Amino acid sequence: MTGAPQHETSPEHPAPTDQIRRVRRFNRTVTERVGVLHDHYLGRSRPVGEARLLWEIGGRPQDVRRLRERLGLDSGYLSRLLRSLETDGLVVVEPKPRDRRVRTVRLTSAGRAERSVLDARSDELAGSLLQPLNSAQRARLVAAMAEVDRLLTAATVAVDVVDPDHPDARWCLESYFAELQEAFDTGFEPGRSLLPDAGELRPPKGLFLVARLYGDPVGCAGLKLPHGAAAEVKRMWVAPDARGLGLARRFLAELESEAARHGHDTLRLDTNKALASAIGLYRSAGFREVPAFNDEPYAHHWFEKRITLPAAAE
Amino acid sequence: MTGAPQHETSPEHPAPTDQIRRVRRFNRTVTERVGVLHDHYLGRSRPVGEARLLWEIGGRPQDVRRLRERLGLDSGYLSRLLRSLETDGLVVVEPKPRDRRVRTVRLTSAGRAERSVLDARSDELAGSLLQPLNSAQRARLVAAMAEVDRLLTAATVAVDVVDPDHPDARWCLESYFAELQEAFDTGFEPGRSLLPDAGELRPPKGLFLVARLYGDPVGCAGLKLPHGAAAEVKRMWVAPDARGLGLARRFLAELESEAARHGHDTLRLDTNKALASAIGLYRSAGFREVPAFNDEPYAHHWFEKRITLPAAAE
């Protein structure tokens, strides 16, 4: 409260700088409270690095390389950490049968025990944040935390153009088809649908986006960019885990600006009546329902939106 | 989203464990995003420790001991950090004229320049958190962050029993009187009021609480515990900076349980009509207005509450 000097701002409604000021206040408070306590609690019995690692290995065996990526560690350093956990009898590191260059790590039962100690500490930390508050305050804090968590997670999702044959893309598409199969009362056979072949979603005839969270794919969206016709959104899907992050809206915005950048002035799409929330999304994103512009057997609704190059955003 | 194993819980409304689970999710997301980025941005040119220090010194000269307390550093360590900043020409350390044991630190102009670089980095970090979000999401994130910030700050406030002659207590009382002087249309002279002398707010005749945030006093509250009469709240005050943290309510709860612990079954207080929000607080905390029980010249309202030993709280 006494605290650091502040910018001088005074707008009525939160201007960008005002937002930034508040984010900074948040960062400060949170790193002080959560950060300090976090290290304090976690590090009581072993270095934070080891604790984090133990934690990240978790239930199932993990490839060393994956851990390295996930935690962003130097391979030498990680190796040493693993050695240390190994001599403490907490993990076992062994070559992976299919590719003996790669090694996998799994927790021993001692490791699992240690991990559950860390778990308890983490609970303790969480409790210590709530403890001084009365129950109304607790409820509000938890709700606000959930909102921050959700939105920061959303901000962490990276959307990239990838080839539709990339493993992450394929994984998304398979999940998407599986979901359609469930959702449509007619079922869904990819073969019967008017699906563009991969070539149509690859430059120069189109493009394909994959969203990833901490390296794991969590959604995809394709765009057809036919010569002399409207651009078309295809195969947009968001993993159930990643819903509520505004990702679909982000895909649409991205595709829209890509389409505009390629000289298209109309974006369209078709969809199935079973996908009610998608339909709501399209409407609220500015799409208008139009007569069928193709004879996709699985489609019940067709939408269209006039697009323009966005003004210098940000 | 893929993320760590979770507890198994399923209550309708957030049970304690459910709250704790959410707090943990929050901690995880936030330390990953904010923590990592924070160190990354801040530490680009110099160690985080030095950067934090540079930051904390800020505009005005600071006593070394104050910095030490504030940042919770070992005196040897702090000394070394200062030496390092000094050889870089960023700060000047000199004995304080009034007490030459104490030394004060201030930034040189180079130090101020360096600090504004850090400032810019911090803005950059804040920006990078907002950047991937659309404007509605940004607004919601910022609002939720402000809520988290406020409540975590509230949870950081420590309330302790101190002697009413302690400098922190005196500071609070002076601020309190100064504020009454402003607020009452009659002004306020402590001498004319029925103020208990300090002895009455000191065990065994009473007690005095001071709330501190990061070591700085931010509020106080006194309690009279007269033999054979109702316990009485006196001199409750919260610093303007610290309002909205639920601190007054916390004081009341604390005093109430202290009074009950000392065998009192009634808590009472008087207040001035100018203190409208305090009056609202008393009512909502379960106090009922009663006829005057004293002839305090500055009082317009008298309140009373029946109290009992709280059931095992938490």
Place this chain on the structure above:
DNA sequence: GTCATTCTCTGACCTTAGTCAGAGAACCGA
């Protein structure tokens, strides 16, 4: 079968962060 590549590990090295035990200067109260 050869060669380039991928993956993990080891050794050598470095900075940061922090602790602890005094030393020495300045101050304060009696």
Place this chain on the structure above:
DNA sequence: TCGGTTCTCTGACTAAGGTCAGAGAATGAC
């Protein structure tokens, strides 16, 4: 003016966290 206290500093030390340059095994492409 003496003795205890307060405050800062120095030296000696430690652990954590991390980087870098290979070495060596396994693999895949040709």
